[in-house]
Amino acid sequence: MKKLINEPEDVVDEMLEGMVAAHPEYVRRLEGTNVLVRADAPVEGMVGIVSGGGSGHEPTHAGYLGEGMLTGAAAGEVFTSPTADQLQGMIAACEGGAGVLCVVKNYEGDVMNFETAIELAELEGETDVEYVVVDDDVAVEDSLYTSGRRGVCGTILVHKIAGAAAARGDDLSEVKRLAEKVVDGVGTMGMALTSCTTPEKGEPTFDLPDDEIELGIGIHGEPGVERTDVMGADAVAEHLTERVLEDLDLAEGARVATIVNGMGATPLMELYVVNRRVQELLDERGFDVGECWVGDYMTSLDMAGCSVTVLELDEELEELLGAPADTPALTVRGD
């Protein structure tokens, strides 16, 4: 394994330093923690939108700190949920008098640590803390036999829409309602050409022969739900999109937003090749694409592969998705 790092155990700390050095006008670090918050946090009178999770998904989460998106972002160790005490510190730092909404990806670690943090926050008198759990990964059945669907790239859309709602002055219950609407209407399916390699382990998390790919992969180097022979980009695009559409079961002619997301080591060229077929397919099915994002939004270290996300839009969601945002990783001019 070759990586541009120093010591594996310093990677999260040094990455955060590098982010603050790059974007001092957007972010600052809560001293002694791995939490970054907006440079101007807490924002007086605005609902704070906070998120967090394991590192290794950059630009998620801290890349989305700024006007119109996140107020706080906690970075855990690589692929490991942040600890409850740090989450609690983040919540306190983002409380501007209108409450805080936590956007949690559905992993037991994330949920348990956020729940513990909220309990701790309540003990300190912070009572206006709500959370939503994003579980957009359609690869995983939501049944008694799983811990529910995973939260993956659809989370970015929750950040965007909840962030825009908070920015225009919506109150906590309204922001939460909108965030939940996104959670309800979004689906994602991913695939990998290669495994990723965590700095700690230094070897690929799973072995994938040169003629096989993994379908239904998550964002933590977990093996996928199915291994198949290599397919072309069109076949991959079809498989992923079909699975998401099946799950969402949209009305005819529905208006949607899409993300073709790279896993970290996928050339943008390839993402556009995939997007070509995704858009063709949506068009064939008569769906109307309002927003179309292509790039690295929710990555998995150096994994090669992609995911396809579809969100059902209505007027209020589309307005918020197109509203201004100014963050290191996503800027929307919104005019």
Add this chain to the structure above:
Amino acid sequence: MKKLINEPEDVVDEMLEGMVAAHPEYVRRLEGTNVLVRADAPVEGMVGIVSGGGSGHEPTHAGYLGEGMLTGAAAGEVFTSPTADQLQGMIAACEGGAGVLCVVKNYEGDVMNFETAIELAELEGETDVEYVVVDDDVAVEDSLYTSGRRGVCGTILVHKIAGAAAARGDDLSEVKRLAEKVVDGVGTMGMALTSCTTPEKGEPTFDLPDDEIELGIGIHGEPGVERTDVMGADAVAEHLTERVLEDLDLAEGARVATIVNGMGATPLMELYVVNRRVQELLDERGFDVGECWVGDYMTSLDMAGCSVTVLELDEELEELLGAPADTPALTVRGD
């Protein structure tokens, strides 16, 4: 080799289709060519800013089409300069009555094809066409014994600044003067952890053992100028930054812009780790960093590695760098 493509010979065409499908409000394709132009090109009364080169460097070039940056972008085959006839078509389509500036990266193929295109354009009566040649790669000596320094990531800064000057209404000679000022004041040095693999060849362009890296790599999978043992991120950051600073020979306390650029398969996490040390170093040397970009701006397919770019700023350059831009790959709100 596993890639998200269909047939290797279709990859450029399908990528361009995928880009147009993603960003119809920004770009359109000149029929029958691999040229994309701004959706509203030619822009009446504005100097057209066009560029182009081999594909495989995405988001370069077409990702920078839009307000405040490029008017036209020609895509060659992977790592192969576009042909002269396509370049000529692009120049014609971007001529809005105020002339056209071609931003050419210094490769013999690019320069010869652009020169041929300009000759062809002049034959058609288009006489207001100028070009600048970007050669920011400090790894390559500029001597009688090389074909000059290569054009690499610094090119993005030329696009940004020339594009902003054109957008505010500067005339062709003024836009060219500013572009040349950037060319004079910018330096870049890159390195690779791995080779890249072109779709056509399907195998890494060069072999790089697990314990070695290449310094002074270009963006075409050309072997670098030196091979050394693996180094940590800090050592890499120091080596690249020192080499650039040596070359630029800036005045004490100079104000600069920096880019820590990923080669395509480098996790953003690692780029921030590198940026941490780059900024520390510039700070130690007493330089004042006005703009700091971290991300994938000029890539080399699926190569893992990075480059460091430094541009000397003065008031007019800094103003143009911070001016509004609205493109698929780079948005600056500019307020």
Add this chain to the structure above:
Amino acid sequence: MDEGIQREALVATLAAIADRIESEKDHLTDLDSAIGDADHGANLHRGFQAALDGADPDDDPAAFVKAAGMALLSKVGGASGPLYGGSLAVASSEFEEGITTESSVAFAEAYLEKVKDRGGASVGDKTMVDALTPAVHTYKRAIEVDDLDPLAALSKAVDATERGVRFTTPIRASKGRASYLGWRSVGHPDPGATSTLYLLEEIHDVAAE
């Protein structure tokens, strides 16, 4: 047991666990690579190292165990952080009157209860609960029904835990990251169950000295 000796035993146990986790770190991570995300070894290592570094030998038993739990809670992260750390912190209150045979049973039960509560897993979901449940049930029966002394009871509990770990291999996961794999999770032991066994082995071995 006199208080001074109890305190020494607690420090020794924590040190033994931290040591054991260090030497099993790569193995635990390998297990987590197969059906999880390859961090269980690193997570626990970071946590127990911090717990050991922060341990105050002058604490009374309840405070000592609670401090260890809080250290895990703030250093481990992931799913195992709140499970190991939070449960230790809560169950530690059973030691407020000191460590006795009875309070050790109460502690074990409270710990299991909190793990199940926080994580929502039951036996058969292929988690640490599958290792903990036979451990706690066997310990309680050995003491309360068979009248064994704590060390003998612990020894039986370790055997029972081992069977619990082995039981996790042939079943499909319904909780934790491994559940995403569906049927592909069958055939691999659960990392958290395995680390639970290591903890119990160390507790037993220190007690035996």
Add this chain to the structure above:
Amino acid sequence: MDEGIQREALVATLAAIADRIESEKDHLTDLDSAIGDADHGANLHRGFQAALDGADPDDDPAAFVKAAGMALLSKVGGASGPLYGGSLAVASSEFEEGITTESSVAFAEAYLEKVKDRGGASVGDKTMVDALTPAVHTYKRAIEVDDLDPLAALSKAVDATERGVRFTTPIRASKGRASYLGWRSVGHPDPGATSTLYLLEEIHDVAAE
């Protein structure tokens, strides 16, 4: 040579070149991987295929060669596109009065001139110029000084070209992408010189038939 036969010969030559480039495509790309960017084979293959597809057997020689050059110019890209294509297109005018022994010498000289002009390379820079220069010089001398017939002259030119290609191996590149490698370019033959040899070999072989 009568005009019909000349036309047939031109078509046959273009076909033979396109064929040869196809079978050497991977080899040329390998050469370009070592000191360039791994596309020379694909570039030329794309270009000559297009030239062949677009060839009109009814064209007169000048038009035929010019069309081939324009096809290369608009399909090859890279450095070799303007060099091969542009130079062919320009030099084709020497055939306006038909292909004769004299016009073939003039064509060869004009072609070399344009390559040097467009690319700015001289002998010893480790480019196709190193293959072309001995080829053209030898051809001209064989015809004008030694009074050999064109086929015998061509045969000598092929030998000379081969020596030119071999000459590129031990020298350091000063032009083209290979120049970025500095001393590391020593020890590898130049791809464009090599493809130039293939072209000349095919021209010779078709002429010999």
